[in-house]
Amino acid sequence: MIKNPHFDVVYGDAGDHAYVDFTDVDVRIPMFVYLSREKRPGYDHNKKAGAMNAMVRASAVLSNGPFMLNFDCDHYVYNCQAIREAMCYMLDRGGDRICYIQFPQRFEGIDPSDRYANHNTVFFDGNMRALDGLQGPMYVGTGCLFRRYAIYGFNPPRVTEYHGVVGQTKVPIDAHTRSAGGDEELRPLTDHPDHEAPQRFGKSKTFVESIAVAEYQGRPLQDHPSVRNGRPPGALLMPRPPLDAATVAEAVSLISCWYEDSTEWGLRVGWIYGSVTEDVVTGYRMHNRGWRSVYCITKRDAFRGTAPINLTDRLHQVLRWATGSVEIFFSKNNALCASRRLMFLQRMSYLNVGIYPFTSLFLIMYCLLPALSLFSGQFIVATLDPTFLCYLLLITTTLILLCLLEVKWSGIGLEEWWRNEQFWVIGGTSAHLAAVLQGLLKVTAGIEISFTLTAKAAAEDDDDPYAELYLIKWTSLFIPPLAIIGINIIAMVVGVSRCVYAEIPQYSKLLGGGFFSFWVLAHYYPFAKGLMGRRGRTPTLVYVWAGLISITVSLLWITISPPDDRISQGGIEV
Ligand SMILES: O=c1ccn([C@@H]2O[C@H](COP(=O)(O)OP(=O)(O)O[C@H]3O[C@H](CO)[C@@H](O)[C@H](O)[C@H]3O)[C@@H](O)[C@H]2O)c(=O)[nH]1
Numbered sequence: 232m233i234k235n236p237h238f239d240v241v242y243g244d245a246g247d248h249a250y251v252d253f254t255d256v257d258v259r260i261p262m263f264v265y266l267s268r269e270k271r272p273g274y275d276h277n278k279k280a281g282a283m284n285a286m287v288r289a290s291a292v293l294s295n296g297p298f299m300l301n302f303d304c305d306h307y308v309y310n311c312q313a314i315r316e317a318m319c320y321m322l323d324r325g326g327d328r329i330c331y332i333q334f335p336q337r338f339e340g341i342d343p344s345d346r347y348a349n350h351n352t353v354f355f356d357g358n359m360r361a362l363d364g365l366q367g368p369m370y371v372g373t374g375c376l377f378r379r380y381a382i383y384g385f386n387p388p389r390v391t392e393y394h395g396v397v398g399q400t401k402v403p404i405d406a407h408t409r410s411a412g413g414d415e416e417l418r419p420l421t422d423h424p425d426h427e428a429p430q431r432f433g434k435s436k437t438f439v440e441s442i443a444v445a446e447y448q449g450r451p452l453q454d455h456p457s458v459r460n461g462r463p464p465g466a467l468l469m470p471r472p473p474l475d476a477a478t479v480a481e482a483v484s485l486i487s488c489w490y491e492d493s494t495e496w497g498l499r500v501g502w503i504y505g506s507v508t509e510d511v512v513t514g515y516r517m518h519n520r521g522w523r524s525v526y527c528i529t530k531r532d533a534f535r536g537t538a539p540i541n542l543t544d545r546l547h548q549v550l551r552w553a554t555g556s557v558e559i560f561f562s563k564n565n566a567l568c569a570s571r572r573l574m575f576l577q578r579m580s581y582l583n584v585g586i587y588p589f590t591s592l593f594l595i596m597y598c599l600l601p602a603l604s605l606f607s608g609q610f611i612v613a614t615l616d617p618t619f620l621c622y623l624l625l626i627t628t629t630l631i632l633l634c635l636l637e638v639k640w641s642g643i644g645l646e647e648w649w650r651n652e653q654f655w656v657i658g659g660t661s662a663h664l665a666a667v668l669q670g671l672l673k674v675t676a677g678i679e680i681s682f683t684l685t686a687k688a689a690a691e692d693d694d695d696p697y698a699e700l701y702l703i704k705w706t707s708l709f710i711p712p713l714a715i716i717g718i719n720i721i722a723m724v725v726g727v728s729r730c731v732y733a734e735i736p737q738y739s740k741l742l743g744g745g746f747f748s749f750w751v752l753a754h755y756y757p758f759a760k761g762l763m764g765r766r767g768r769t770p771t772l773v774y775v776w777a778g779l780i781s782i783t784v785s786l787l788w789i790t791i792s793p794p795d796d797r798i799s800q801g802g803i804e805v
């Protein structure tokens with residue numbers, strides 16, 4: 232429907248049904264345009280980022296809305312008032328420096344116990360909320376309202392720079408008061424020499440002309456002296472001229488596959504190419520220029536989407552995110568190279584985004600350490616002396632305090648928190664590890680990683696809406712967690728038998744090692760449950776793997792410390 236809605240409000244008819252009365256309802260239908268960018272062999276379509284950029288350009292000539300809402304194909308609007316709430320931030324005082332308003336991702340169709348932490352509550356109600364106080368949350372790909380002008384790679388009208396080791400000195404910089412000869416990027420848009428446009432935005436004149444309009448219309452309302460870089464009210468109420476054939480033809484040329492050739496689309500303009508987590512990178516670039524963002528949690532969920540609820544798809548999703556993070560770590564988007572416009576803690580947080588998959592290496596060691604101590608009969612430390620116990624107490628208290636903070640402050644339940652912890656360990660020892668390996672492959676050998684779409688829920692089963700949950704598709708991502716579970720179980724058996732058959736049973740050592748081993752296993756409970764499938768339908772594959780791993784480990788253990796050795800020495804020494 233490439234037709235602008237009528238300018239005047241059009242009210243509906245009473246109709247002949249008692250309940251459906253449209254007399255008070257504005258029945259105008261907004262302009263609706265379906266777009267599909269051109270894909271052609273020989274041209275990299277750049278996945279989602281490419282699709283978004285085509286859409287941004289075409290919409291600039293079709294409607295040129297100063298604000299844009301972006302969704303994934305698996306999300307939809309759940310609260311029609313949400314956009315209005317976001318607009319309040321954009322149009323109010325301080326709105327001139329806001330690049331986007333991010334809403335939390337909420338999901339539907341997830342099993343009630345949320346076995347694989349699909350709701351991601353610690354992230355969406357804890358971390359993102361905290362980031363809101365550090366100049367803004369990250370962009371997470373969907374449910375986000377953008378200022379069109381910020382997408383184009385321009386700088387905000389004013390920024391704050393943080394100088395000093397921990398960014399303790401604030402330096403405000405106002406683009407309008409600076410001389411044109413200053414920072415090239417900071418010059419106001421009107422100063423931008425036009426000849427630059429083809430290299431930057433491509434050859435479309437109509438598109439380049441639309442930029443200044445979008446910038447002006449997107450400014451906050453100048454209804455109070457404290458509003459900076461505002462505009463008088465009414466700029467958005469101007470009737471739009473109807474679209475003619477020439478404009479539509481222009482839009483079509485803007486979504487052709489060659490349009491971006493030798494332009495800066497995907498490099499500095501629009502959604503950034505070359506990462507499987509283009510969302511984080513795109514948001515980071517904006518923050519790096521000094522834009523701020525806002526996290527908007529509405530009472531009624533703003534938008535909702537679906538998520539993969541079976542173990543395999545979930546792990547693959549986490550794998551893709553972690554791979555994106557590793558890519559960020561090895562790219563110029565690493566927060567170590569961030570500009571001074573990032574706050575110190577914000578930089579730390581972006582640094583964490585790039586680093587977290589690497590924690591898998593340590594996590595795996597931690598998961599194997601208790602088993603090692605049970606196998607060897609040596610506890611993690613030589614003796615349970617007060618120093619060790621003090622350390623243990625300190626770490627445990629920190630952990631509990633962190634948990635309390637997250638639970639109390641973000642309002643999530645203890646159970647949800649525990650699910651998140653469990654999935655962190657499961658994902659950490661499988662997907663994160665694979666991501667680190669994949670990322671290293673890409674950096675060192677240049678082997679590319681493909682963007683596999685997150686599997687969407689299959690047709691619903693009438694008997695069981697969560698039938699998806701029990702689906703098991705074998706993936707090599709299962710190997711490390713299976714190995715850790717197997718090794719820990721065997722270690723427990725070995726530890727107990729060693730203690731029982733020993734002349735002088737050392738229960739404290741057993742208790743120490745056993746406790747930590749159990750702690751590790753508790754984290755893997757959802758994983759194990761997932762592998763069991765529906766009750767009574769355990770796939771044979773699981774038994775085969777479990778058997779294989781236990782035999783290997785037993786053999787390994789026998790070679791390292793023969794059993795007769797153990798009996799004669801009373802299980803104290805190896
Ligand atoms: O060639 C492509 C591939 C993807 N998409 C879109 O990108 C989204 C990708 O997300 P999905 O497969 O649903 O993966 P999720 O893991 O659910 O997505 C999260 O993580 C992605 C980054 O890995 C972000 O792009 C998403 O916005 C964010 O919701 C899809 O919904 C599509 O709308 C395209 O338009 N074209």
Ligand SMILES: [Mn+2]
Nearest residue numbers: 303305537685
């Ligand atoms: Mn999705």
